[in-house]
Amino acid sequence: MTTQTKPDEAPAAAAGDAFLSVRDLKVHFSTEGGVVKAVDGLSFDLERGKTLGIVGESGSGKSVTNLAVLGLHDRRKTAIDGSITLDGQELTDADEKQLEKLRGKKMAMIFQDALTALSPYYTVGRQIAEPFIKHNGASKKDARVRAIDLLEKVGIPQPQTRVDDYPHQFSGGMRQRAMIAMALSCNPDLLIADEPTTALDVTVQAQILDLLKDLQQEFGSAIIMITHDLGVVGNMADDILVMYAGRAVERGTVREVLKSPQHPYTWGLLGSMPRLSSDVDEPLLPIPGSPPSLLNPPSGCPFHPRCGFTDLVSGSRCSGERPTLAQGRAAACHLTGDQRQQAFIDKIQPRLG
Numbered sequence: 001m002t003t004q005t006k007p008d009e010a011p012a013a014a015a016g017d018a019f020l021s022v023r024d025l026k027v028h029f030s031t032e033g034g035v036v037k038a039v040d041g042l043s044f045d046l047e048r049g050k051t052l053g054i055v056g057e058s059g060s061g062k063s064v065t066n067l068a069v070l071g072l073h074d075r076r077k078t079a080i081d082g083s084i085t086l087d088g089q090e091l092t093d094a095d096e097k098q099l100e101k102l103r104g105k106k107m108a109m110i111f112q113d114a115l116t117a118l119s120p121y122y123t124v125g126r127q128i129a130e131p132f133i134k135h136n137g138a139s140k141k142d143a144r145v146r147a148i149d150l151l152e153k154v155g156i157p158q159p160q161t162r163v164d165d166y167p168h169q170f171s172g173g174m175r176q177r178a179m180i181a182m183a184l185s186c187n188p189d190l191l192i193a194d195e196p197t198t199a200l201d202v203t204v205q206a207q208i209l210d211l212l213k214d215l216q217q218e219f220g221s222a223i224i225m226i227t228h229d230l231g232v233v234g235n236m237a238d239d240i241l242v243m244y245a246g247r248a249v250e251r252g253t254v255r256e257v258l259k260s261p262q263h264p265y266t267w268g269l270l271g272s273m274p275r276l277s278s279d280v281d282e283p284l285l286p287i288p289g290s291p292p293s294l295l296n297p298p299s300g301c302p303f304h305p306r307c308g309f310t311d312l313v314s315g316s317r318c319s320g321e322r323p324t325l326a327q328g329r330a331a332a333c334h335l336t337g338d339q340r341q342q343a344f345i346d347k348i349q350p351r352l353g
């Protein structure tokens with residue numbers, strides 16, 4: 001698919017030395033009901049060793065974006081347009097063999113549920129060792145040493161014996177650690193973590209996030225962290241990209257987005273998040289309505305039917321004109337900077353505390 005329209009989103013920064021650069025990415029699925037525009041003009045950058053948190057409600061296009069980076073969409077049924085470069089290499093026109101190699105050596109995925117990523121038929125050690133043999137040409141003996149070393153790094157006790165266990169012999173938290181070890185097997189430059197702690201209890205969640213941070217320091221990997229949980233991104237990420245209906249609606253550093261969010265959708269996400277400091281009875285503030293169908297998204301700003309601030313914008317701009325996302329710290333919204341600041345101070349900040 002080739003479209004030559006002007007991108008709706010400016011890149012996070014001028015094209016340059018970003019390790020991962022996504023430009024005007026479109027991922028459209030042909031279905032019986034029509035074309036699902038799951039990602040529709042997305043741009044972002046990620047530097048080496050940094051963490052980008054991608055947040056948004058279910059269906060906003062987070063996973064589809066990351067599957068596109070990993071080259072895991074079925075290209076016969078998926079139209080992918082735009083550009084994804086990793087360390088200067090264009091991925092959208094790489095063939096399956098090149099992508100498989102890149103998935104082994106340069107980028108790896110940490111899934112939500114270790115049981116779907118680990119095979120029940122092979123020992124944990126074998127599964128950690130395999131990519132090292134396949135992509136680094138290591139001997140079985142060296143790969144086993146590497147597996148034991150990685151199991152130790154991810155905090156599995158007695159790794160010399162646990163290396164021969166099968167996944168079902170590990171607890172949920174240990175399996176998640178083993179999957180992280182598997183992802184790190186070839187020391188990838190990019191880790192994509194899709195809700196890596198959702199399936200775990202809160203204490204184990206915190207341990208796994210700490211582990212990821214430590215390993216990132218040691219291995220220097222860049223991380224894309226996909227999550228519904230703004231608390232997780234606040235803790236882990238350097239930058240945040242807020243997605244809605246297949247597009248980025250706000251981007252900035254963690255501090256900018258969490259302390260002075262600019263988009264009404266981000267206000268909604270923050271308002272629907274439980275806070276430790278709040279009274280137990282204090283109600284959450286869910287975003288009204290539900291995310292739109294991507295078969296037939298609303299005209300103009302896709303968030304306008306759910307937005308409580310459209311009456312501040314003159315005419316029918318919100319329903320008629322798609323707002324663009326400017327470069328750098330930005331929000332794709334027709335409210336002026338002053339209107340946003342006033343609305344945030346008057347209506348949102350008191351509720352967020």
Ligand SMILES: Nc1ncnc2c1ncn2[C@@H]1O[C@H](COP(=O)(O)OP(=O)(O)OP(=O)(O)O)[C@@H](O)[C@H]1O
Nearest residue numbers: 029031036038057058059060061062063064065294
């Ligand atoms: N293969 C596919 N064919 C058709 N539609 C798809 C396909 N894969 C994803 N979609 C649609 O694309 C949209 C974005 O899905 P995606 O999984 O990226 O959302 P998400 O933000 O990751 O949500 P969640 O947080 O629930 O994982 C959804 O409407 C989904 O139904």
